[in-house]
Amino acid sequence: MKTSIATVSISGELPEKLAAIAAAGFDGVEIFENDFLAFDGSPKDVGRMVRDLGLEITLFQPFRDFEGMPASHRQRTFDRAELKFDIMQELGTDLVLVCSNVSPVSLGGVDRAAADFHELGERAAKRGLRVGFEALAWGRHINDHRDAWEIVRRADHQNVGLILDSFHSLSRKIDINSIRSIPKDKIFIVQLADAPLIDMDLLYWSRHFRNMPGEGDLPVTAFTAAIAQTGYDGYFSLEIFNDQFRGGSTRSIAADGHRSLIYLGDQVRRVPGAEGLTVPAMPDRTTVEGVAFVEFSADQEDARNLVAILKTLGFRKTKIHRTKKVELFEQGDIRLLVNTEDSGFANTSFAVHGTSAYAVALAVDDAEKALVRAIALGAEPFGQPVAEGEVEIPAIRGVGGGLIYLIDHKSDLGRFSEIDFRPSEEADHAVVSAHLQRVDHIAQTVAYDEMLTWLLFYASIFEAHKTPMVDIIDPSGVVRSQVVENNSGALRITLNGAENRRTLAGHFIAEKFGSGVQHLAFETPDIFATAAALRENGFRALPISANYYGDVEARFGLDPELSERLKAENILYDRDDGGEYFQLYSGTFGEGFFFEIVQRTGYRGYGAPNAIFRIAALKKQMRPEGIPTV
Ligand SMILES: O=C(O)c1ccc(O)c(O)c1
Numbered sequence: 306m307k308t309s310i311a312t313v314s315i316s317g318e319l320p321e322k323l324a325a326i327a328a329a330g331f332d333g334v335e336i337f338e339n340d341f342l343a344f345d346g347s348p349k350d351v352g353r354m355v356r357d358l359g360l361e362i363t364l365f366q367p368f369r370d371f372e373g374m375p376a377s378h379r380q381r382t383f384d385r386a387e388l389k390f391d392i393m394q395e396l397g398t399d400l401v402l403v404c405s406n407v408s409p410v411s412l413g414g415v416d417r418a419a420a421d422f423h424e425l426g427e428r429a430a431k432r433g434l435r436v437g438f439e440a441l442a443w444g445r446h447i448n449d450h451r452d453a454w455e456i457v458r459r460a461d462h463q464n465v466g467l468i469l470d471s472f473h474s475l476s477r478k479i480d481i482n483s484i485r486s487i488p489k490d491k492i493f494i495v496q497l498a499d500a501p502l503i504d505m506d507l508l509y510w511s512r513h514f515r516n517m518p519g520e521g522d523l524p525v526t527a528f529t530a531a532i533a534q535t536g537y538d539g540y541f542s543l544e545i546f547n548d549q550f551r552g553g554s555t556r557s558i559a560a561d562g563h564r565s566l567i568y569l570g571d572q573v574r575r576v577p578g579a580e581g582l583t584v585p586a587m588p589d590r591t592t593v594e595g596v597a598f599v600e601f602s603a604d605q606e607d608a609r610n611l612v613a614i615l616k617t618l619g620f621r622k623t624k625i626h627r628t629k630k631v632e633l634f635e636q637g638d639i640r641l642l643v644n645t646e647d648s649g650f651a652n653t654s655f656a657v658h659g660t661s662a663y664a665v666a667l668a669v670d671d672a673e674k675a676l677v678r679a680i681a682l683g684a685e686p687f688g689q690p691v692a693e694g695e696v697e698i699p700a701i702r703g704v705g706g707g708l709i710y711l712i713d714h715k716s717d718l719g720r721f722s723e724i725d726f727r728p729s730e731e732a733d734h735a736v737v738s739a740h741l742q743r744v745d746h747i748a749q750t751v752a753y754d755e756m757l758t759w760l761l762f763y764a765s766i767f768e769a770h771k772t773p774m775v776d777i778i779d780p781s782g783v784v785r786s787q788v789v790e791n792n793s794g795a796l797r798i799t800l801n802g803a804e805n806r807r808t809l810a811g812h813f814i815a816e817k818f819g820s821g822v823q824h825l826a827f828e829t830p831d832i833f834a835t836a837a838a839l840r841e842n843g844f845r846a847l848p849i850s851a852n853y854y855g856d857v858e859a860r861f862g863l864d865p866e867l868s869e870r871l872k873a874e875n876i877l878y879d880r881d882d883g884g885e886y887f888q889l890y891s892g893t894f895g896e897g898f899f900f901e902i903v904q905r906t907g908y909r910g911y912g913a914p915n916a917i918f919r920i921a922a923l924k925k926q927m928r929p930e931g932i933p934t935v
């Protein structure tokens with residue numbers, strides 16, 4: 306499988322785009338005509354620039370409104386094609402993409418179109434060029450790859466072939482079995498794009514909402530597998546028209562694109578009959594078995610405040626690191642580390658972001674395999690020196706530059722707290738257990754335009770799926786939320802994308818100088834028992850508006866006694882087909898970090914309908930005068 310991307314997919318000027326495409330690791334690039342026209346340099350200059358970067362031009366596109374033109378227009382259409390052929394020869398590419406005609410004057414008829422392509426093939430052959438035909442989903446007469454293939458078949462010319470584009474085929478739900486019978490040599494190139502399912506006009510959907518394979522909802526893996534089953538092993542080229550990408554970071558969108566193709570290739574080669582696809586072998590996606598620990602970086606003063614909150618939540622200091630200023634707090638299966646080192650990565654992270662949950666350790670089935678896969682998918686490995694005899698935990702950089710540690714029980718990794726730590730002498734006798742058992746979810750706040758990046762990152766490395774995006778209403782704007790989770794519930798990461806800095810999430814990013822963990826949710830089997838224990842520990846729950854409880858009682862038909870108890874403890878309530886959900890919040894710590902406690906009885910969501918009330922309460926408590934707008 307060779308990888309390519311169309312210049313239209315990323316932002317910037319042509320030289321910047323090409324440099325980012327090369328840096329991301331692509332083998333080739335499609336030159337989109339407008340990028341070439343806007344560039345102040347000859348076709349030869351562009352060709353040289355591409356080759357100097359070690360790239361190949363996979364095709365030049367698009368050539369529009371070609372097939373089926375009436376006699377009055379036909380000659381001019383061929384003249385136009387010859388001019389494009391001149392440019393292609395100077396660029397140094399042999400393939401042009403002809404997309405199906407949208408002109409109102411064009412005429413239908415498969416044989417008419419086939420004759421046009423035969424003649425174009427003759428002209429191309431004279432110059433050693435090739436012509437690929439792509440059916441646009443909104444083409445006037447041809448809008449289905451099966452019809453485009455029939456025209457190519459009847460054109461019967463060695464220099465004329467088919468171009469498949471996943472968006473055009475999948476947006477129209479065309480049966481992908483129709484691909485398997487196409488001879489692989491007649492597929493000149495394959496373009497790939499995914500898209501979120503949105504019910505809208507095909508052209509508008511295609512030109513504004515495409516995204517990288519794996520980022521949307523279309524069955525791109527099955528489409529690609531059908532192509533691989535023909536034996537095709539040529540270029541797979543991303544062609545992503547997306548408003549957000551056009552304005553995004555050129556380098557990071559290009560890197561996401563490359564990751565998406567490698568991930569796709571790895572999924573496809575595991576499909577029976579598609580093993581012939583040449584993709585770098587890597588271990589399969591890693592199973593996450595739980596959250597092994599979450600580590601905070603803080604200075605001494607913040608650490609004192611944080612530890613005080615942890616104690617009110619029922620955590621006891623159980624261990625102290627043998628050589629570092631790191632303390633371990635435990636409750637149920639939850640482990641929290643508080644790191645106050647004066648040097649090293651935790652300290653650097655503190656210097657940049659202030660007190661934060663900068664590292665998350667995931668318990669996986671095989672840490673070494675997980676690391677190998679993550680690196681194969683472009684993740685950045687992390688390591689720093691450890692003292693003699695201490696456990697070196699493999700890690701990669703994650704959201705906001707934070708760390709994801711990988712821990713398993715196949716090695717000493719699972720015993721790190723016995724090896725690196727000694728028991729704490731502090732007894733914490735006064736702390737009452739709050740029955741917290743495990744981390745339910747980790748909520749990371751990111752800038753909205755980073756959301757797809759991190760969804761793809763998590764889902765490509767770990768065995769997990771994403772849930773549909775939901776809108777979280779903040780009194781000052783909308784925050785989009787999407788979850789990466791696995792079937793067992795051992796991995797649940799909620800990604801909240803903030804579009805403006807007046808929302809609680811946006812304020813967090815602005816004040817913290819970047820994305821990161823904004824809240825941790827712990828699970829209890831009995832929210833009322835937990836609330837009672839928390840009270841004993843002096844925990845102050847986030848006060849929820851009294852108005853909320855009247856509505857909840859009416860909406861769900863709750864027993865008034867239950868709604869009174871919820872109100873007395875400031876517990877939020879939700880319900881779905883699976884069961885009930887109870888939520889209790891702490892106040893904010895620093896610039897918007899907080900803890901959540903949940904009880905779920907089969908409920909699968911995250912309490913999105915309650916978010917507006919919780920956010921309003923958090924904001925009121927954090928800044929009674931309101932979050933500043935600048
Ligand atoms: O939106 C378009 O016009 C357009 C052009 C060229 C393509 O390859 C394509 O898929 C769409």
Ligand SMILES: [Mg+2]
Pocket residue numbers: 439470496544
């Ligand atoms: Mg296309």
